[in-house]
Amino acid sequence: xxxxxxxxxxxxxxxxxxxxxxxxxxxxxxxxxxxxxxxxxxxxxxxxxxxxxxxxxxxxxxxxxxxxxxxxxxxxxxxxxxxxxxxxxxxxxxxxxxxxxxxxxxxxxxxxxxxxxxxxxxxxxxxxxxxxxxxxxxxxxxxxxxxxxxxxxxxxxxxxxxxxxxxxxxxxxxxxxxxxxxxxxxxxxxxxxxxxxxxxxxxxxxxxxxxxxxxxxxxxxxxxxxxxxxxxxxxxxxxxxxxxxxxxxxxxxxxxxxxxxxxxxxxxxxxxxxxxxxxxxxxxxxxxxxxxxxxxxxxxxxxxxxxxxxxxxxxxxx
Amino acid sequence: xxxxxxxxxxxxxxxxxxxxxxxxxxxxxxxxxxxxxxxxxxxxxxxxxxxxxxxxxxxxxxxxxxxxxxxxxxxxxxxxxxxxxxxxxxxxxxxxxxxxxxxxxxxxxxxxxxxxxxxxxxxxxxxxxxxxxxxxxxxxxxxxxxxxxxxxxxxxxxxxxxxxxxxxxxxxxxxxxxxxxxxxxxxxxxxxxxxxxxxxxxxxxxxxxxxxxxxxxxxxxxxxxxxxxxxxxxxxxxxxxxxxxxxxxxxxxxxxxxxxxxxxxxxxxxxxxxxxxxxxxxxxxxxxxxxxxxxxxxxxxxxxxxxxxxxxxxxxxxxxxxxxxxxxxxxxxxxxxxxxxxxxxxxxxxxxxxxxxxxxxxxxxxxxxxxxxxxxxxxxxxxxxxxxxxxxxxxxxxxxxxxxxxxxxxxxxxxxxxxxxxxxxxxxxxxxxxxxxxxxxxxxxxxxxxxxxxxxxxxxxxxxxxxxxxxxxxxxxxxxxxxxxxxxxxxxxxxxxxxxxxxxxxxxxxxxxxxxxxxxxxx
Numbered sequence: 118x119x120x121x122x123x124x125x126x127x128x129x130x131x132x133x134x135x136x137x138x139x140x141x142x143x144x145x146x147x148x149x150x151x152x153x154x155x156x157x158x159x160x161x162x163x164x165x166x167x168x169x170x171x172x173x174x175x176x177x178x179x180x181x182x183x184x185x186x187x188x189x190x191x192x193x194x195x196x197x198x199x200x201x202x203x204x205x206x207x208x209x210x211x212x213x214x215x216x217x218x219x220x221x222x223x224x225x226x227x228x229x230x231x232x233x234x235x236x237x238x239x240x241x242x243x244x245x246x247x248x249x250x251x252x253x254x255x256x257x258x259x260x261x262x263x264x265x266x267x268x269x270x271x272x273x274x275x276x277x278x279x280x281x282x283x284x285x286x287x288x289x290x291x292x293x294x295x296x297x298x299x300x301x302x303x304x305x306x307x308x309x310x311x312x313x314x315x316x317x318x319x320x321x322x323x324x325x326x327x328x329x330x331x332x333x334x335x336x337x338x339x340x341x342x343x344x345x346x347x348x349x350x351x352x353x354x355x356x357x358x359x360x361x362x363x364x365x366x367x368x369x370x371x372x373x374x375x376x377x378x379x380x381x382x383x384x385x386x387x388x389x390x391x392x393x394x395x396x397x398x399x400x401x402x403x404x405x406x407x408x409x410x411x412x413x414x415x416x417x418x419x420x421x422x423x424x425x426x427x428x429x430x431x432x433x434x435x
Numbered sequence: 436x437x438x439x440x441x442x443x444x445x446x447x448x449x450x451x452x453x454x455x456x457x458x459x460x461x462x463x464x465x466x467x468x469x470x471x472x473x474x475x476x477x478x479x480x481x482x483x484x485x486x487x488x489x490x491x492x493x494x495x496x497x498x499x500x501x502x503x504x505x506x507x508x509x510x511x512x513x514x515x516x517x518x519x520x521x522x523x524x525x526x527x528x529x530x531x532x533x534x535x536x537x538x539x540x541x542x543x544x545x546x547x548x549x550x551x552x553x554x555x556x557x558x559x560x561x562x563x564x565x566x567x568x569x570x571x572x573x574x575x576x577x578x579x580x581x582x583x584x585x586x587x588x589x590x591x592x593x594x595x596x597x598x599x600x601x602x603x604x605x606x607x608x609x610x611x612x613x614x615x616x617x618x619x620x621x622x623x624x625x626x627x628x629x630x631x632x633x634x635x636x637x638x639x640x641x642x643x644x645x646x647x648x649x650x651x652x653x654x655x656x657x658x659x660x661x662x663x664x665x666x667x668x669x670x671x672x673x674x675x676x677x678x679x680x681x682x683x684x685x686x687x688x689x690x691x692x693x694x695x696x697x698x699x700x701x702x703x704x705x706x707x708x709x710x711x712x713x714x715x716x717x718x719x720x721x722x723x724x725x726x727x728x729x730x731x732x733x734x735x736x737x738x739x740x741x742x743x744x745x746x747x748x749x750x751x752x753x754x755x756x757x758x759x760x761x762x763x764x765x766x767x768x769x770x771x772x773x774x775x776x777x778x779x780x781x782x783x784x785x786x787x788x789x790x791x792x793x794x795x796x797x798x799x800x801x802x803x804x805x806x807x808x809x810x811x812x813x814x815x816x817x818x819x820x821x822x823x824x825x826x827x828x829x830x831x832x833x834x835x836x837x838x839x840x841x842x843x844x845x846x847x848x849x850x851x852x853x854x855x856x857x858x859x860x861x862x863x864x865x866x867x868x869x870x871x872x873x874x875x876x877x878x879x880x881x882x883x884x885x886x887x888x889x890x891x892x893x894x895x896x897x898x899x900x901x902x903x904x905x906x907x908x909x910x911x912x913x914x915x916x917x918x919x920x921x922x923x924x925x926x927x928x929x930x931x932x933x934x935x936x937x938x939x940x941x942x943x944x945x946x947x948x949x950x951x952x953x954x955x956x957x958x
Contacts, residue, residue: 148829148836149834150840153835153838153874166873166874168562169874204476205476206622211638214638214639273670274673277673277677278673278676284677285670285674285679286665287665287679380666382670383663383665383666385637385638385664386639390639393666398830398831
């Protein structure tokens, strides 16, 4: 087991190196000079080719791509993630401000999509063909197909503008005002989790239907075990392996969805930061953000792989 | 009966006096919640403030002078940290008499030493061509500072009024052991003399200010100001409707019109600040567009009225433009303008030997939807004179690179043209004949020898009268040379809840906000 984890961690390092190199190269292929992005008309007079060359040199933008990558990587290991071209602040500091927000939002979305999705899937499978199955399946299908941008706007209009139940947008940390923080996050979390919820529910239903047809489940029924025991203890655990795989993948989708949801609900998280950085060719921020998101996704996949052994003891790590 | 009538009259009089008094009373307190789509880039280090950074500074940092309300008509300024000023030595020496009794937010005094320190910091940073040309900043007495330059600075007041803010030398020097440390601190910590001082700034979320009670102009009426960063226009509109914000600045045009149509809001349109147009790349003498007739033909083939009618969403706030100067400008020519005339366009193309047209590209910044619409119309209109136009969307970085370093020869480029009420400043920038590779505004437009000579004359003008004369001649020459195709005067916009009072945000300039006069009625 330990050997497996170590091997996967070494693999993860290579994956991250490849990912960062691709992103490093790709952002530099974008047309346009990032130094010029944030100027206004009155700045133009002050520009001289020498001053621009100097600024480019200070930021290392005048060097060979591989050399730039090597320097950036070396600096990363020393804790220097560079300075944002746009905000003129340390990238690590900016990510440190934004990451907890997205984790807060994403963790809630992940938790609720998993719990509600699995519950819906189990109900649909156990009550197959009955009204509960119909309702649960309908809900799951609706959840998958609904466009989250549209949902966000509609919820905003109904719950904030018309009913004044929830704030329209913004983010408040939990430690500042727990109740306000919760109210502000209800709509973004629903939007972010809705797609995952549908996918998890559908997969859980399919997986559960396969498992409850197995002989050992029939044996459990014939032994007279209670339904709850059979479903939760014997069927659910065994049906969760494909579901957990999908849940691991949902982490990526949550980061992807955060790009949109954070903009719509004015949540100052990583998704919005990344979009703004791409729009502004803010290389250091793009690289830093992709690295952090990459680490999280890789670690999540590792945790998912390790969890297989718990769900199914027959799985061996070699 | 007499007594009753007398009593009634007195009661009515007293009531009217009382109620009238109530109406004049300004409510103090409250925090103004202002939506803005953009984050600040720099808050407290003026030599690196640019573009979007500066408007966060309006309430906390101050300038020597700002534009006066009649600036578009009279090119006038109003003193802020200076009470008066004069120039001498052919506009090479500028002397400012500073306001007394002003303190920075850290309690230290504002005086000529602080002004000199700031000028030296600009020189050290090297980000201002004006200060790069400074010989010295001399303290004449505690409240008089004199700037001495090598060359005439006939547009120095524009820079004074738009970009030269002052911060506390004491706070800055105490912020770190090295220049790098001090600068890093100052970038996010503005310590100025303005009516509000910074409380906190969270990138992507908010920037909060609180009232500075010792403000020289009297205690501000608002308790605080909270800029809320909301990038999405629909969300911003919903926040205004839900009562979660009091002001929405740099609002999207569509949302501005929608909110204005609702009860409880008023909108403001600040004109003349961002004319928009199409610029032919005509720098290369071998290019088709170097030929004046081709540039004129393109302009005659474009039907501005149809285009603007389509993209203005039915609003009459968008004005069609046929030349850069506005009607109150000394260079304005009432009868000038290449109005849509397809036959004339065809004749000019034929005269240039291009009746079969040519193929070109129009570059459009991808994030500005109305420019994409404009490009589509231009594409179909130029097809009428056999010019095949390909539309290419470019990202903001590419846009700025093209703008300052040039776009390919014989192509068209759509851009907004930041304007200032002082036309000499704008003409000096837009018709600058700098050598290749030196960045300049609208880099690839034609440079005729006549225009370049007039530009030089403007730079050397050492009296306001000579500067105006030179400007008028240059502006007229640029019109005759068909340097660019001005299309429309697209206003900057803001929406206010109707209880926001005496707020002069973009009332006449996008570079001025006297935050201390703003107050809110009870709501």
